[in-house]
Amino acid sequence: EAQVTQNPRYLITVTGKKLTVTCSQNMNHEYMSWYRQDPGLGLRQIYYSMNVEVTDKGDVPEGYKVSRKEKRNFPLILESPSPNQTSLYFCASSLPPTGEDEQFFGPGTRLTVL
């Protein structure tokens, strides 16, 4: 089954404790990205990756890091989480971007930073 998986689905942590949210896709997609969803703001892109070892900032990259060492995985790293990073996070993947391709979204990770 074609899918994007994220782990963990739910996470409560404390300020400053490094964490990683994993994202994996089994569709051999080249393009992957991370979004965060906040009430009243919709979804905003954090980082994206066009292929292995190629990543770039989206609209709200501050406080986040990513890596793309393998095509299927695109982890989101919070080196020193802060309460304003409490949010619902989505990973997405698609074929090489032409704008028209459906982006497949993971199930979401709900992060709370105390």
Place this chain on the structure above:
Amino acid sequence: AQKVTQAQTEISVVEKEDVTLDCVYETRDTTYYLFWYKQPPSGELVFLIRRNSFDEQNEISGRYSWNFQKSTSSFNFTITASQVVDSAVYFCALSDLTGANSKLTFGKGITLSVRP
């Protein structure tokens, strides 16, 4: 810059009523794509439809229909004979192909509540 406006924030209807969700977009691109996603209470994002800027035909899929009007930069979504299971947050999104970044610019979402 790309922008998607969903002016309605919350809509409440009684089951079997028709409801239209509005979406207005801004873009300088001549080629672009518009999407609707549904987010049920369980939280996942469900893809509903994609429309490209060259295809202004309205589309109907069961109880769902979409009205794309380039002249008014609108891509509205109508649910006919709404059901309780339609209760969800609905997002309109615009595809922004900036270089190699196929970013989706989302509206803020419309929370639809369908009461029995």
